[in-house]
Amino acid sequence: MGLLLVAFAGWRTLESAEPAPQLLTGQLWQTLSSDAKVAFVWGIGNLVEFERIQAGSPQAGTKSFIPFLVNGLKGKSIDEVVGLVDRYYRNHPDQMHRPVVDAIFQTAVLPKLTVVPEGGMTK
Template sequence: MRRPRVIWISVVGLLLIAFAGSRILESAEPAHQLLTGQLWQTMSPDAKVAFVWGIGSLVEYERAQVGASSMGTKSFIPFLVKGLKGKSIDEVVRLIDTYYQAHPDQIQRPVLDVIFQAVVLPTLTVETEGGMAK
């Protein structure tokens, strides 16, 4: 008589542990979110500089690894390389801040997209072949 009860309690216990474990794993999955203007506006100046510095480091790493040969790919890095060339980190931060101040309706727009809109695209021109160049 005790054996079926022990088995039943063990099964219920294992089900509870499995359910709790699945909830923990579910909550631990990273949410894929991009940094938007909403958080950007609350960040300290040092955090903003660190973010732009990270983007710049990524661009420099890609440029050093691939070089100009990546121009034929679908990578956005060559455009970042050209658009960020000669700009200081403080200037990029200022341009991002200015963009969000001028476009408060676009507060949910990702900061990386704003870097393209406010920093990169204004420095690029269309070539006769249809590609973008500085």
């Protein structure tokens, strides 16, 4: 019975601990095979498409990055996005600690944003 209580207490501790985010960074990206890079970008694309379908049209005032990703990735092949990320880290070695999702934003999303006169950004 005592062992069961110790095990349960340990489980409760693990359950309540806030996990650290596990974001793929440029450091790990550089070690991945081409197939693994394609799989990662494919997964991002699937997540974006799933969210887009589930959410439908975003309501005014909604703060989601999904519409920006949809617009930024539109018309790009998976291999093209992998190439953009590879070039980003090659051209910005000081950014290797940054998440790959950020590199996708820097190379695919931000270049397609336009500034509106009120100072905001639009897709």
